[in-house]
Amino acid sequence: MKGSTIGELEELVLLTVGSLYEHAYAVTILEVIKENTNRVLDVTAIHAVLRRLEKKGFVRSTMGGATQERGGRRKRFFTLSQAGRQTIEEVMLIRTSLYNKIPKLTFVSV
Amino acid sequence: MIQTPPKWANRFLEWFCNPDLLEDLQGDLYEMYEHKSKESVQSANFHFVWLVLRSIRYSVIQRNYQYENNLFAMTSNNFKIATRVLWHDKFNTGINLIGLTIGITCFILVGFYVQRELSFDRFHSKSDNIYRVWLKEVYAEDKIFFNSETPLRFETLLENNFDEIEFGVQFDLNNYLVGTGEDRTDETVGIISPEFFDVFDFNISSGNTETPLPDKNSIVLSENYAIKYFGGKSAVGGLISIQIGEELREFSVSAVFENIRESSSIQFDMAFSNENNLDLYGERAMNAWFSISPETYVLVKENSSISTVEEKLPELVMSLLEGRVEPGVYNIGFQPLTDIHLNSEIPPGIAPVGDKDSVYILGFISILVLVIACINYTTLSIGQSLKRSKEVGIRKVMGAFRSTLISQYITESMLITMIAMIAGIGFAFISVPAFNSLTGAGISLDFQPWHLGLYSGLALVIGISSGIYPAFVLSRLKVVTILRGSNLTNKNHFRKGMVVFQFFATVFLISSTLIMNKQLDYIHSKDLGYNYNTVVVVPLYPDPSSQRLSEFIGSAMEKGNLLKYKLEQYPSISDIGMGSHVFGTAGWGKLSFTDDNETFRQFRLLTVDPFYLNTFQIKMKLGRSFKPESTADEKEAIILNQAAVEYFGLKDPLNAQLPSMKFGEHQIIGVTEDFNFSSLHNEVDPLIITQNINILYPAISDHDYIDSPVPKLVFRYKGTQLTQLRTILETEWKSTFPEEDLNLGFVEENMQFLYENEQRTNQLVLIVTVISIIIASLGLLGLTVLVINSRVKEMGIRKVVGASDTTIFGLLARSFSLQLGIGILLSIPVTYWMMEQWLSDFAFQIPLSPWLFIVSAIISIVIALIAISYHAVKAATVNPVDSLRME
Numbered sequence: 003m004k005g006s007t008i009g010e011l012e013e014l015v016l017l018t019v020g021s022l023y024e025h026a027y028a029v030t031i032l033e034v035i036k037e038n039t040n041r042v043l044d045v046t047a048i049h050a051v052l053r054r055l056e057k058k059g060f061v062r063s064t065m066g067g068a069t070q071e072r073g074g075r076r077k078r079f080f081t082l083s084q085a086g087r088q089t090i091e092e093v094m095l096i097r098t099s100l101y102n103k104i105p106k107l108t109f110v111s112v
Numbered sequence: 113m114i115q116t117p118p119k120w121a122n123r124f125l126e127w128f129c130n131p132d133l134l135e136d137l138q139g140d141l142y143e144m145y146e147h148k149s150k151e152s153v154q155s156a157n158f159h160f161v162w163l164v165l166r167s168i169r170y171s172v173i174q175r176n177y178q179y180e181n182n183l184f185a186m187t188s189n190n191f192k193i194a195t196r197v198l199w200h201d202k203f204n205t206g207i208n209l210i211g212l213t214i215g216i217t218c219f220i221l222v223g224f225y226v227q228r229e230l231s232f233d234r235f236h237s238k239s240d241n242i243y244r245v246w247l248k249e250v251y252a253e254d255k256i257f258f259n260s261e262t263p264l265r266f267e268t269l270l271e272n273n274f275d276e277i278e279f280g281v282q283f284d285l286n287n288y289l290v291g292t293g294e295d296r297t298d299e300t301v302g303i304i305s306p307e308f309f310d311v312f313d314f315n316i317s318s319g320n321t322e323t324p325l326p327d328k329n330s331i332v333l334s335e336n337y338a339i340k341y342f343g344g345k346s347a348v349g350g351l352i353s354i355q356i357g358e359e360l361r362e363f364s365v366s367a368v369f370e371n372i373r374e375s376s377s378i379q380f381d382m383a384f385s386n387e388n389n390l391d392l393y394g395e396r397a398m399n400a401w402f403s404i405s406p407e408t409y410v411l412v413k414e415n416s417s418i419s420t421v422e423e424k425l426p427e428l429v430m431s432l433l434e435g436r437v438e439p440g441v442y443n444i445g446f447q448p449l450t451d452i453h454l455n456s457e458i459p460p461g462i463a464p465v466g467d468k469d470s471v472y473i474l475g476f477i478s479i480l481v482l483v484i485a486c487i488n489y490t491t492l493s494i495g496q497s498l499k500r501s502k503e504v505g506i507r508k509v510m511g512a513f514r515s516t517l518i519s520q521y522i523t524e525s526m527l528i529t530m531i532a533m534i535a536g537i538g539f540a541f542i543s544v545p546a547f548n549s550l551t552g553a554g555i556s557l558d559f560q561p562w563h564l565g566l567y568s569g570l571a572l573v574i575g576i577s578s579g580i581y582p583a584f585v586l587s588r589l590k591v592v593t594i595l596r597g598s599n600l601t602n603k604n605h606f607r608k609g610m611v612v613f614q615f616f617a618t619v620f621l622i623s624s625t626l627i628m629n630k631q632l633d634y635i636h637s638k639d640l641g642y643n644y645n646t647v648v649v650v651p652l653y654p655d656p657s658s659q660r661l662s663e664f665i666g667s668a669m670e671k672g673n674l675l676k677y678k679l680e681q682y683p684s685i686s687d688i689g690m691g692s693h694v695f696g697t698a699g700w701g702k703l704s705f706t707d708d709n710e711t712f713r714q715f716r717l718l719t720v721d722p723f724y725l726n727t728f729q730i731k732m733k734l735g736r737s738f739k740p741e742s743t744a745d746e747k748e749a750i751i752l753n754q755a756a757v758e759y760f761g762l763k764d765p766l767n768a769q770l771p772s773m774k775f776g777e778h779q780i781i782g783v784t785e786d787f788n789f790s791s792l793h794n795e796v797d798p799l800i801i802t803q804n805i806n807i808l809y810p811a812i813s814d815h816d817y818i819d820s821p822v823p824k825l826v827f828r829y830k831g832t833q834l835t836q837l838r839t840i841l842e843t844e845w846k847s848t849f850p851e852e853d854l855n856l857g858f859v860e861e862n863m864q865f866l867y868e869n870e871q872r873t874n875q876l877v878l879i880v881t882v883i884s885i886i887i888a889s890l891g892l893l894g895l896t897v898l899v900i901n902s903r904v905k906e907m908g909i910r911k912v913v914g915a916s917d918t919t920i921f922g923l924l925a926r927s928f929s930l931q932l933g934i935g936i937l938l939s940i941p942v943t944y945w946m947m948e949q950w951l952s953d954f955a956f957q958i959p960l961s962p963w964l965f966i967v968s969a970i971i972s973i974v975i976a977l978i979a980i981s982y983h984a985v986k987a988a989t990v991n992p993v994d995s996l997r998m999e
Binding site: 027028029044046047050053054071072075076 | 141144
């Protein structure tokens with residue numbers, strides 16, 4: 003079903019939004035991903051993913067207060083929605099259950 | 113120091129980005145930029161641009177619905193305000209509306225006329241591949257035969273020898289008596305090739321669509337003629353009799369075609385097949401190389417070009433005419449079908465050729481009128497900037513962008529243009545009949561879908577071009593200056609330039625009209641050397657059995673004499689004569705021969721009876737006219753005109769002979785003054801007048817009659833009642849020639865026909881000039897009001913200090929005088945140049961005297977003064993108390 007599935011980058015961003023809790027906006031998300039996975043992404047790509055996630059209803063956004071930095075422009079903060087939270091849980095569950103089914107032998111034989 | 117990212121990239125981002133998403137997105141980019149710029153500004157800049165470009169995604173560009181709604185709301189708001197502004201200032205709106213409406217009406221009408229002229233013959237789907245053949249025989253520098261009517265054999269010659277040519281077809285017109293017994297009428301009948309309808313798009317509406325002309329005895333009719341001859345019944349299969357030579361032949365109608373539209377050079381209402389050519393012209397003409405009769409058209413195949421035919425032609429001609437002509441003498445060429453109507457460099461064939469210059473002059477003038485109307489709007493709007501500056505200030509304070517203001521003002525001009533457009537189209541449609549009858553232009557405004565695009569496009573262009581400059585001027589004003597109340601200077605060179613241009617255009621149009629009028633007056637009043645007033649022309653009919661030209665003329669004159677004796681008893685009819693040509697028709701018989709010194713000579717021939725010269729009161733310069741009773745005169749006498757005496761180089765003409773031994777025995781009995789027998793476009797040609805053409809024909813190598821040489825009866829009518837004349841003629845004609853049709857006409861009418869083209873152009877130019885003067889004076893009126901309004905207090909103070917009414921009027925009038933002066937000066941060289949081009953078409957021209965320019969300058973000054981004075985007088989005479997009391 004379209005809308006409820008989630009891509010790899012989307013999953014990563016969704017997780018990051020969750021982990022950053024109230025401080026998630028495009029630039030911090032970018033930094034966290036870079037720190038944790040060493041993937042150098044383009045901020046515009048993050049923007050696109052966030053807009054997609056918002057459309058699917060996995061995140062919600064609010065505008066922050068004005069600051070002197072950033073040319074006086076406000077930030078758009080993202081938080082996980084109920085649906086987003088649930089999706090993460092499901093994805094993690096599938097992953098661990100699949101992981102547990104891998105026979106240990108596979109590693110030895112290599 | 114805080115670095116800022118490249119402005120243009122930023123602005124670009126703001127432009128394409130959805131405003132709802134812009135703020136945080138831009139903020140994020142700024143933040144990234146600030147990070148980067150700590151290391152290197154250059155790479156940060158580069159990175160910023162990169163990110164901006166990377167941001168162009170569908171989800172970013174996409175506008176949401178609410179915003180669209182807002183745009184719509186603003187537009188409708190703009191319209192609402194525009195309506196209020198226009199309604200509020202009724203005087204200016206009125207002036208602009210009237211000016212634009214008249215301008216648009218005039219532009220549409222003249223535009224359609226120009227379009228009609230330029231689109232002649234373009235309605236054929238294969239028009240780009242159809243060419244008319246011409247023949248040019250060059251024997252010497254001044255011995256050139258150039259014709260668009262070509263020998264009969266050309267059709268098969270071209271068709272059979274060139275693969276590039278799909279079809280060759282002939283088109284010719286001839287006069288025949290059609291019908292039987294009492295109902296016989298003289299009709300112009302087409303003679304066309306059977307494949308004619310495959311080449312041209314004349315649609316068959318009923319009958320045989322595949323082969324409209326299956327055989328020699330078939331005839332095709334136009335829908336009009338089908339009704340004329342067969343009434344409501346189906347025409348196909350019906351019979352029509354035509355007198356051809358001595359034989360009365362029956363043709364059966366094989367097809368009916370749709371009436372030929374006016375924008376076609378090829379016009380006919382009935383036509384039979386050219387398979388009859390052998391019967392009509394005889395064996396010799398069919399194979400002749402040096403005769404001219406029909407027009408020949410060729411259709412070139414889709415992927416071939418006419419130039420390859422042109423390259424191969426000389427070789428073919430030389431192989432066929434081996435030994436008969438030198439190389440380079442006999443030249444065949446092709447003229448595109450679409451070129452026929454307006455190209456006067458190639459001689460006209462059957463259809464008359466229009467005047468390209470007039471068409472361009474008219475097109476130019478109609479654009480000029482529209483420009484004048486646009487300038488009115490522009491100058492008046494700029495003039496109002498003073499009034500509206502407060503409005504601009506407040507709007508800016510409320511947060512209006514410059515673009516918002518500009519779109520507001522453009523909306524105003526668009527609104528007024530649209531109203532004017534609708535009114536203009538309405539007027540144009542209403543005035544088509546009046547326009548046609550006034551000018552004889554023959555346009556029709558049948559609505560076609562593309563017109564809608566044209567009209568809205570036109571409205572868009574006019575609206576934007578007249579509104580854009582005021583919009584920029586108004587939106588440029590600085591808020592602080594306006595609201596502080598400091599005086600705005602109203603010096604605007606652009607506006608002054610516009611006014612100069614208007615004056616220039618007006619003076620130009622006035623002087624052109626004056627010159628064109630004067631030239632045409634000159635032509636009409638010029639002493640032509642003969643008197644054609646109240647001369648009536650009645651064409652006679654030759655005996656159907658006549659074979660040779662002399663028999664044609666002789667038999668018709670004999671018949672004419674019968675009528676003449678009957679007419680002589682009426683006191684209101686006098687000076688009856690007969691002649692082969694009358695004045696007012698172009699193309700009198702042109703004959704050529706080679707004289708004893710092997711020089712090629714051409715002259716015009718007029719065959720007359722002894723009374724003809726008397727009827728037209730042609731003056732003799734030397735010798736005498738024909739004596740009515742003298743048989744010697746009838747057999748041998750010839751009269752030359754002065755031009756012929758000079759052309760043949762005769763020292764003592766009365767004792768001389770024509771310069772060729774081959775002429776029959778003849779005696780030159782007199783020399784006439786040079787009377788102008790064709791149009792004043794041409795010089796007077798050498799002319800020989802005789803009663804007996806058999807004297808001349810032995811020496812003649814070629815002849816060319818565009819006007820029929822069959823004699824006409826001419827007489828002076830002294831009565832006043834035209835109906836009376838008609839009754840007399842009809843009774844006498846009926847009793848003399850029961851089978852033929854009576855046609856009568858006045859020479860005066862024919863004379864006018866000769867200058868019809870110029871008359872029409874002149875008429876149109878005159879109308880357009882008057883219109884443009886009206887529009888320009890309207891604009892001037894509006895401007896005066898503006899200027900006066902802004903100077904009311906100044907005038908009040910001047911009066912208090914003691915200035916008289918006249919001083920103040922002078923002061924106001926002077927403010928336009930410089931512009932008027934420059935306008936007049938500029939118009940002189942342009943008018944001079946344009947009119948010289950136009951006049952060069954006439955052999956007899958009026959000189960372009962400085963008086964014409966002075967007169968038109970005075971006219972325009974007077975008009976300007978009238979436009980100014982109404983308000984200026986009011987301003988000058990107003991009581992200063994009224995103008996100053998306000999403070």
